Amino acid sequence: EPEVTQTPSHQVTQMGQEVILRCVPISNHLYFYWYRQILGQKVEFLVSFYNNEISEKSEIFDDQFSVERPDGSNFTLKIRSTKLEDSAMYFCASSEGPGGGYTFGSGTRLTVV
Amino acid sequence: DQQVKQNSPSLSVQEGRISILNCDYTNSMFDYFLWYKKYPAEGPTFLISISSIKDKNEDGRFTVFLNKSAKHLSLHIVPSQPGDSAVYFCAATSPGNAGNMLTFGGGTRLMVKP
Numbered sequence: 583e584p585e586v587t588q589t590p591s592h593q594v595t596q597m598g599q600e601v602i603l604r605c606v607p608i609s610n611h612l613y614f615y616w617y618r619q620i621l622g623q624k625v626e627f628l629v630s631f632y633n634n635e636i637s638e639k640s641e642i643f644d645d646q647f648s649v650e651r652p653d654g655s656n657f658t659l660k661i662r663s664t665k666l667e668d669s670a671m672y673f674c675a676s677s678e679g680p681g682g683g684y685t686f687g688s689g690t691r692l693t694v695v
Numbered sequence: 696d697q698q699v700k701q702n703s704p705s706l707s708v709q710e711g712r713i714s715i716l717n718c719d720y721t722n723s724m725f726d727y728f729l730w731y732k733k734y735p736a737e738g739p740t741f742l743i744s745i746s747s748i749k750d751k752n753e754d755g756r757f758t759v760f761l762n763k764s765a766k767h768l769s770l771h772i773v774p775s776q777p778g779d780s781a782v783y784f785c786a787a788t789s790p791g792n793a794g795n796m797l798t799f800g801g802g803t804r805l806m807v808k809p
Contacts, residue, residue, distance in 0.1 A: 586738070613795055615796075623801075624799050624801050624802070625739065625786075627796045630795055632795075673738050673739070675738070680795040683729055683741030683744055684741065684797070685741070686739045686740070687738050688736065688738050689737075689738050
C-alpha cells in the first residue's frame with residue numbers, strides 16, 4: 583500500500599537553529615499538508631499546498647515557517663529559527679483531491695533544546 | 696477555539712462489545728467529517744468519513760452516525776477487538792476551505808480488554 587514517508591523520525595536541534603523536515607508524499611497525490619501535535623495537545627493544521635503554492639495556512643504558520651516542493655517527489659517544511667515551543671510531532675500528509683481522507687506519514691519528532 | 700471536541704479522553708471496553716466514541720462540533724459550516732485512528736509512534740490512519748448529506752455511513756465493523764441538529768457525530772465499533780486499542784480522532788472540514796484543512800478533536804484513547 584502506498585505510504586507517505588517522513589525523515590528523519592527524530593530531530594534534536596538547538597534553539598535558534600534552522601531545521602528542515604522532509605516528506606515524500608504518495609506519487610499521484612496532488613494536495614500536501616503539514617500538521618503538528620504538541621505533546622498532550624490536538625493535532626493542528628499548519629499549511630496546505632497545491633499546484634506549487636500554499637493554498638491555506640494557519641496562524642501558527644508564521645514567517646519562521648516555509649514549505650517547498652523542490653522536485654517532483656519531496657515536500658519540505660523549514661523552520662528558520664527554532665524556538666522551544668516548536669517541539670512537537672510534525673506530520674506530513676497528502677491526498678488525491680479535496681474532501682477525501684488524507685494519508686499521513688509517521689511523523690518527525692522535533693525536540694528543540 | 697475548540698470547534699471540534701471529544702469530551703471523553705479515554706474509554707475502556709471489553710473485547711466483543713461495542714465501542715462508542717463521541718464527537719461534538721460547533722462550526723455549522725463543517726460539512727464533511729472523518730475519523731482517524733492513531734497508534735503510538737505512527738501517523739493518524741484514516742478510518743471512515745461521512746458527508747453532511749448523510750446521517751450514517753458503515754464500513755465493516757465501523758459505523759459513523761451524524762446528527763446535524765445536535766452537531767454531534769459518533770463512531771461505533773462492533774465487535775471491538777484488542778487491536779482496536781488506539782487513540783481515535785474525529786476531524787471536520789468545510790466547503791469554503793480552499794486548503795482542505797482538517798480541524799481535529801483532542802482524541803479519545805480506546806482500550807479494548809481481552
